[in-house]
Amino acid sequence: MSVPLTLLGLLEREPSHGYDLKRDYDTYFGRGKQLPFGQVYATLGRLARDGMVIAGDAEPGGGPERKRYAITDTGKDEVDAWLADPVEPEPHLQTVLFAKVTLALMLGKPAAAYLDAQRAAHLRRMKDLTELKRTGSLVDVILADHGLFHLEADLRWIDLTSARLTDLAAALIPEAAPEPDKRERNK
Amino acid sequence: MTTPTVMRGCLIEARDITKSFGQTPALRGASIAVAGGEILAIMGPSGSGKSTLLHCLAGIFTPDRGEVWFDGSRLDTMSEADRTRLRRTAFGFVFQFGQLVPELTAADNVALPLLLNRVSRRAAYKSAGSWLDRLGLGDKGGRRTGELSGGEAQRVAIARALGLGPALIFADEPTGSLDSLTGEKVMELLVGLAREGGTTVVLVTHDARVAAYADRVVLVRDGVVSVDMGSATAAAASARAVN
Numbered sequence: 001m002s003v004p005l006t007l008l009g010l011l012e013r014e015p016s017h018g019y020d021l022k023r024d025y026d027t028y029f030g031r032g033k034q035l036p037f038g039q040v041y042a043t044l045g046r047l048a049r050d051g052m053v054i055a056g057d058a059e060p061g062g063g064p065e066r067k068r069y070a071i072t073d074t075g076k077d078e079v080d081a082w083l084a085d086p087v088e089p090e091p092h093l094q095t096v097l098f099a100k101v102t103l104a105l106m107l108g109k110p111a112a113a114y115l116d117a118q119r120a121a122h123l124r125r126m127k128d129l130t131e132l133k134r135t136g137s138l139v140d141v142i143l144a145d146h147g148l149f150h151l152e153a154d155l156r157w158i159d160l161t162s163a164r165l166t167d168l169a170a171a172l173i174p175e176a177a178p179e180p181d182k183r184e185r186n187k
Numbered sequence: 188m189t190t191p192t193v194m195r196g197c198l199i200e201a202r203d204i205t206k207s208f209g210q211t212p213a214l215r216g217a218s219i220a221v222a223g224g225e226i227l228a229i230m231g232p233s234g235s236g237k238s239t240l241l242h243c244l245a246g247i248f249t250p251d252r253g254e255v256w257f258d259g260s261r262l263d264t265m266s267e268a269d270r271t272r273l274r275r276t277a278f279g280f281v282f283q284f285g286q287l288v289p290e291l292t293a294a295d296n297v298a299l300p301l302l303l304n305r306v307s308r309r310a311a312y313k314s315a316g317s318w319l320d321r322l323g324l325g326d327k328g329g330r331r332t333g334e335l336s337g338g339e340a341q342r343v344a345i346a347r348a349l350g351l352g353p354a355l356i357f358a359d360e361p362t363g364s365l366d367s368l369t370g371e372k373v374m375e376l377l378v379g380l381a382r383e384g385g386t387t388v389v390l391v392t393h394d395a396r397v398a399a400y401a402d403r404v405v406l407v408r409d410g411v412v413s414v415d416m417g418s419a420t421a422a423a424a425s426a427r428a429v430n
Contacts, residue, residue: 116406120416126399134375148396155395159232 003035004043005082008052008075015056015070018044028139044069052078101161105169115162122151122158197256198223198387199244199355204253204263205410206239213239214250215410223354226378226388228401229412233393236410238359241391245278245357246270258354275304279348279356279386281377283363286344289333293319296332297347304351318346322376338369345377355387362397374400 003025010016010024022040047053052075056068071079097118104111129144129151136144161168200220206213213236221227221244231237242248243255246262255262257277262270280286287296297315302308319328322342332340341361348356361377362370378400381388390401398404406414 116414116416119406120404120414123395123398123404123416126395127401130396130399148399152395163232 002082003039004047004052005079007040007043008047008071009079009083011053011069011071012076012079015068017066017068021069031143047075051075097158101165101168102172105165105172111165111169112162115158115165119155119158122155126151196222198225198258199262199389200254200256201240201244201250202254202256204240204243204250204255206236206243206248206250212410214243216253217407217411218253219244219405219412221387221389223387224382224385225403226381226390226401228390228392228398228404229407230392230395230398230404231407235407237391237407240407240412241357241359241389244389245280246274275300276351277354279351279353281341281344281348281356281358281361283360284337284340287332287340287347290331292329293324293332293335293339293343293346294328296343297350300347300351314350315346318350319343321380322346336369337365338373341365341369341373342376345373345380349380349384349386352384353386355389356381358388358390360392360394361390362392362394367396370394370397 006025006029007021010021016024018037018040022035022037025040026034044053044055048055048069051072053069053071056070059066059068100114101111104114126148129147133141133144197220201217203216203218204214205216217236217240219240229237229240239248243250243263246255246265249263253263257273262273265273288299291299294312294315297318298311301311301314306314316325316328319325322345324339324342324346327335327339332343335343356377358377362373365373374397378388388401390397392398404416405412406416
């Protein structure tokens with residue numbers, strides 16, 4: 001999550017005080033992790049320095065929190081470019097889990113049981129997210145969907161890897177490879 | 188009849204059941220117990236035996252060996268007539284497709300099991316209308332189910348299954364032919380209404396997002412219930428125990 005660009009995007013709706021920006025960020029994007037006030041004002045300061053926003057005059061009461069910030073044309077262009085730029089697809093290569101499975105096979109440990117435990121942990125998280133969808137707002141539902149589809153993709157990898165453990169063991173430890181006809185049956 | 192030593196609160200249980208089709212074994216000693224009011228998901232790869240297990244629990248298949256108990260009675264040794272009666276009165280079914288009569292209206296389909304159970308026509312159609320209302324199909328009662336969308340047809344199937352007030356609902360891939368959003372709505376209705384009425388659900392699915400609606404998930408592999416994923420903690424403990 002890019003905090004500067006997200007704040008900039010919120011400012012494109014309407015000029016806002018730092019306090020209002022923080023409140024909106026926490027509401028829509030915080031998901032239990034609030035943005036510190038200090039980070040909000042430091043970010044707005046950098047955006048002003050870079051010509052993305054302009055700060056209005058200090059309003060009665062003084063202090064940075066009494067300034068109203070407005071997005072500039074340069075800032076709007078930056079938001080447009082950011083929105084149009086596809087997010088880098090993350091390969092999610094399951095490096096930790098892959099390493100565990102590979103090492104387990106190399107060491108003759110129960111890789112299938114590890115995968116079962118991981119499957120159960122994934123399903124438990126999916127159950128939590130499903131419950132969140134039942135009780136949460138539409139924003140929660142959309143975010144939970146994103147998590148659920150990623151977890152589902154992981155589970156499909158876990159299932160396929162479980163089905164290929166014999167072949168994977170044979171590839172990693174050639175001397176432990178089953179007889180050709182047996183390997184054929186495991187495909 | 189001997190009183191079984193079932194687990195506390197257990198409504199249905201399979202004990203070490205085997206079932207083969209010709210020379211092909213589908214179940215090789217599967218055991219599972221489901222508590223009253225529990226929503227259980229059975230997952231597993233294609234051909235693992237999960238649907239056969241469901242059909243044995245529902246009394247549709249008779250296991251070759253082992254026992255199936257329902258509410259204190261031995262199901263697998265019951266006469267076919269008794270099992271049919273049980274399926275009509277105590278069990279509801281929601282399958283992927285093929286369970287509705289396409290030439291009949293939605294109301295006819297929901298009322299049909301009630302009529303077969305000798306409920307009066309007036310009461311059966313009143314109940315059907317009420318269930319269709321609850322499932323958001325109040326205006327579709329007069330439509331033939333063959334003309335309904337997949338999601339609507341599944342909601343009719345749920346209305347039909349719940350209309351009898353069953354103790355247990357068996358669902359085999361109930362969202363298998365639906366898109367994600369429609370499947371989600373169907374699951375929310377099925378699980379929500381089952382919880383509301385304290386109805387037990389045994390659900391077979393290959394879809395983890397569907398299984399996530401259940402209280403407990405078990406995995407069937409090679410004809411046995413290999414992993415009970417009641418909780419991630421339990422599974423992790425099981426994995427450590429194997430070490």
